[in-house]
Amino acid sequence: MNLKQLSQMLGLSQTTVSRALNGYPEVNRETRERVLKAVQETGYRPNKAAQRLATGKAGSIGLVMPTAPGNPTDLHFGEFLTGLGEEALRHDFHFVVTPADPNDEVGALKRLAVSGNVDALFVNYMRGHDPRLDMLKSLSMPFLVHGRSIGSEPDYPFLDIDNEAAFYDATKLLLQLGHRRFALLNGPMYLDFAIRRKNGVDAALAERGLALDEACVSHTAMTDEQGLLIMERILQLDKRPTAILCSSTVLALGAVRAINQAKLKLGEDISLIAHDDVLTLLKPENFTVPLTTTRSSLRAAGVRIAERLIAGIKHTETFPEQELWKTELIVRASTGVAPAE
Amino acid sequence: MNLKQLSQMLGLSQTTVSRALNGYPEVNRETRERVLKAVQETGYRPNKAAQRLATGKAGSIGLVMPTAPGNPTDLHFGEFLTGLGEEALRHDFHFVVTPADPNDEVGALKRLAVSGNVDALFVNYMRGHDPRLDMLKSLSMPFLVHGRSIGSEPDYPFLDIDNEAAFYDATKLLLQLGHRRFALLNGPMYLDFAIRRKNGVDAALAERGLALDEACVSHTAMTDEQGLLIMERILQLDKRPTAILCSSTVLALGAVRAINQAKLKLGEDISLIAHDDVLTLLKPENFTVPLTTTRSSLRAAGVRIAERLIAGIKHTETFPEQELWKTELIVRASTGVAPAE
DNA sequence: TCATTTTCTCAAAGCGCTTTGGCTACCCAC
DNA sequence: GTGGGTAGCCAAAGCGCTTTGAGAAAATGA
Numbered sequence: 001m002n003l004k005q006l007s008q009m010l011g012l013s014q015t016t017v018s019r020a021l022n023g024y025p026e027v028n029r030e031t032r033e034r035v036l037k038a039v040q041e042t043g044y045r046p047n048k049a050a051q052r053l054a055t056g057k058a059g060s061i062g063l064v065m066p067t068a069p070g071n072p073t074d075l076h077f078g079e080f081l082t083g084l085g086e087e088a089l090r091h092d093f094h095f096v097v098t099p100a101d102p103n104d105e106v107g108a109l110k111r112l113a114v115s116g117n118v119d120a121l122f123v124n125y126m127r128g129h130d131p132r133l134d135m136l137k138s139l140s141m142p143f144l145v146h147g148r149s150i151g152s153e154p155d156y157p158f159l160d161i162d163n164e165a166a167f168y169d170a171t172k173l174l175l176q177l178g179h180r181r182f183a184l185l186n187g188p189m190y191l192d193f194a195i196r197r198k199n200g201v202d203a204a205l206a207e208r209g210l211a212l213d214e215a216c217v218s219h220t221a222m223t224d225e226q227g228l229l230i231m232e233r234i235l236q237l238d239k240r241p242t243a244i245l246c247s248s249t250v251l252a253l254g255a256v257r258a259i260n261q262a263k264l265k266l267g268e269d270i271s272l273i274a275h276d277d278v279l280t281l282l283k284p285e286n287f288t289v290p291l292t293t294t295r296s297s298l299r300a301a302g303v304r305i306a307e308r309l310i311a312g313i314k315h316t317e318t319f320p321e322q323e324l325w326k327t328e329l330i331v332r333a334s335t336g337v338a339p340a341e
Numbered sequence: 342m343n344l345k346q347l348s349q350m351l352g353l354s355q356t357t358v359s360r361a362l363n364g365y366p367e368v369n370r371e372t373r374e375r376v377l378k379a380v381q382e383t384g385y386r387p388n389k390a391a392q393r394l395a396t397g398k399a400g401s402i403g404l405v406m407p408t409a410p411g412n413p414t415d416l417h418f419g420e421f422l423t424g425l426g427e428e429a430l431r432h433d434f435h436f437v438v439t440p441a442d443p444n445d446e447v448g449a450l451k452r453l454a455v456s457g458n459v460d461a462l463f464v465n466y467m468r469g470h471d472p473r474l475d476m477l478k479s480l481s482m483p484f485l486v487h488g489r490s491i492g493s494e495p496d497y498p499f500l501d502i503d504n505e506a507a508f509y510d511a512t513k514l515l516l517q518l519g520h521r522r523f524a525l526l527n528g529p530m531y532l533d534f535a536i537r538r539k540n541g542v543d544a545a546l547a548e549r550g551l552a553l554d555e556a557c558v559s560h561t562a563m564t565d566e567q568g569l570l571i572m573e574r575i576l577q578l579d580k581r582p583t584a585i586l587c588s589s590t591v592l593a594l595g596a597v598r599a600i601n602q603a604k605l606k607l608g609e610d611i612s613l614i615a616h617d618d619v620l621t622l623l624k625p626e627n628f629t630v631p632l633t634t635t636r637s638s639l640r641a642a643g644v645r646i647a648e649r650l651i652a653g654i655k656h657t658e659t660f661p662e663q664e665l666w667k668t669e670l671i672v673r674a675s676t677g678v679a680p681a682e
Numbered sequence: 683t684c685a686t687t688t689t690c691t692c693a694a695a696g697c698g699c700t701t702t703g704g705c706t707a708c709c710c711a712c
Numbered sequence: 713g714t715g716g717g718t719a720g721c722c723a724a725a726g727c728g729c730t731t732t733g734a735g736a737a738a739a740t741g742a
Binding site for chain 1: 384386388389390391393394399401406408409410412413414415416418419420422423425426427429430435436437438439440441442451452453455456457458564565569591594598601620621622623627629640
Binding site for chain 1: 727728729730731732
C-alpha cells in the first residue's frame, strides 16, 4: 500500500492525501478525516526512504558504535544508549548505528554522514585533538559531542561533565583525610576525559607540593580485569599508595577484588574513590564496602543529548550549545583517615 | 556531489557511472578506472535513501530496543548488540534501532517493517505464544528470531539455546550431589526462555519424585537487586533450599550477596548454578567463590544472527533455518555436596 | 452584478539512484 | 558484402514521497 494506491482508493490526488497526513491547513476537515480513517483501515505507512529523499529529513540520529572482534562489550555504551532511546522514543526518532573499528571512527562517521540517512550525528569517546571535529564542522548537519576535545578550539556544541573538578575534589577530600601517596586507575590516555581527570588530580596534589608517582598511574581499558591486574601490581610496590582514584566503578570492581585478596581493609588500610556513571548493574552502594564516588548519570546524559539533537534537527534548539555538568561527590565507607605510617 | 554531477564531470551518462560503481560487466575497464578515480578524488558517496528507494535494499537490519523511562539498562542487550555489530561491520551493514515501550513491541516492529528502511528484522525477548510471529510471517521480509516461542508452531527461522536441557542438566548435577530442596531465580514468567528453564528443572526433579516449592520460585527482571531481595526472602524460609538455580549471573550477583550477608558458605552450606551469557563484566570465575554455570555466549549468538540475517538479505542463506545451541555445564566452586540435614 | 478573494484540489516536477531497453560501433564468418 | 554477435554506452522510466504553481469552485465585497 503506497500513496498512489491510497489516493486512488479515496478518489483524491496524492497531493491532497499527503497534505492531509502532514497537517497542512489547506485541506478540508472532512477530507482530512476521510484520509485519516482510510489510513487507519489500510494500515498505510509512508515509505521512510522516499520521505527522506523528498524532504531530506528522516527522523534519525546517527551514531558510531566502536567495536572490534575480541574487544570487550562496553557497559558505559549500553547505559548511554538506554538514555538516548528513552528520549528518542518520545519523538518517534530512531538511530542508525554503524559499527566501526575504533581506529576508523572518522571514516565511519563520514560514511554515515554522506550516506544520507541520518539527520544528525552524535560522537563520543572524544580524544585529545580529535580529528572528527574538523570533519563534523565541515558538514552542514547538526551534531553534538559527548565530552570535549582538549587541544581543539571549543567552538562546537557539547555536553560534558566537569571531569577535572570531579577528580580535583576527590583528591582534595583524600588529602584532607591525611593521605599522601596516591594512585590513579585511569581510562586510555588518548581519551579526553582521562586527560582531564589526571589534570584534576595533579592540580590538587600540586597545591600541597605533592605529585603522582608514575608507577601508580595506569591508562587502560575500563574493565574489571584491568582493575584487578593493576591493583595487584600497585599493592606490591614498596611504598604502596593509601589512596586510590578510579575512573570507573568497573575498574573499581577489579581493584576492590585485589584489595580484598591482599586482605586489606577498604576504608581503613586503603581508601578508594571511583567515578560513578550510575551503571544499572554496578551500584557503588552495593559493594561490600560501599564506595565513595564522584557521580554523574550517563543515562541522564543520553536523554539530554537526544533531546538536544532532536531539537537541533527540528531547528528549535534553544538550549545553550555547551553544557558542563558538575558531578556530585558522595562519601560512603571506602574513604577513611590515612593509616599511620 | 551526486551521480548527475559526477557523470557530467566525467562526460558519461549516469547509467554508465552507476554500472561502473556497482561492478557490472558491460563497462570498459578504462572507463571504470576513470570513474573510480573520480570517486576517490571527489569523495562521492551514493545517497542511501535514493539507493534504497530504487533497489529496495538498504544494507540495514532493523531491531527494536525495549526501553522505558526508569527501566534498568539491560546488560544482556548490550552484549548481544556487540556481537551483531562485530559481524555487521564485516559486511558494511548498519542497524536501525527503534526504541519501544516493552508493551508495544509489536507496534514498533510493524512501524519498522513498513517504514521501508530496513531489509530484515530481528526480534528477541520472545514470549510464549508471541504475537509478533504472525506479523513477521505475513511480511515478505527476512527475519530471524532469537529464542523461540513456546505455544506457537515452530515454522519460523530461529536461533535458540537449549534452555530446557541446560537447566535439566544443572538440576541433575545438584540432585547427584544430594540436594533435595531447590530454588529457582528465573526471568519474567511470560518470556519463553524462562518457561523452558523452569520446565527443565521440573523435569529433572520429577524423575526423582520431587517438585519445586512455589515459595522458592521467582519470576522477576534480571537485575542484581532482584537477586538480592529474593534470595534474602528465600533464606528466611523455614526449610530453606540448599540448591539455587539462577537464570542469569546478574541475578546471581545479588543472590550471592544475600548468601554472604547471611554468613553462609557458597559451595558448602548452599550450592548455586547460574546461567552464564558470558557477559563481559560479569565473569563467573571472578566471583569470590567461582560459580558453576551453564554457559552460552550471547555475543556469539549475536554474531551468528547477524551472519544469517545478512545472508538472508543477500539471498545466500544456506544455513539451517533453525538452530538450537547446546549449553556447556561448567563446574566451579559454587556447587558442593548437600549439607547433612 | 461582476470582480476579487478564499478555499480546496490537482497535475507535474523533483529528490538521487538503478535498471530496462535500445542504439551504435566494431568484429567476425560465410 | 551481408548477417549476426558483442562490447560499450545512453536516454528514459521508475522507486514513493513532498512541494510548487496553477486552476476550479465557492464565498465575499462593492
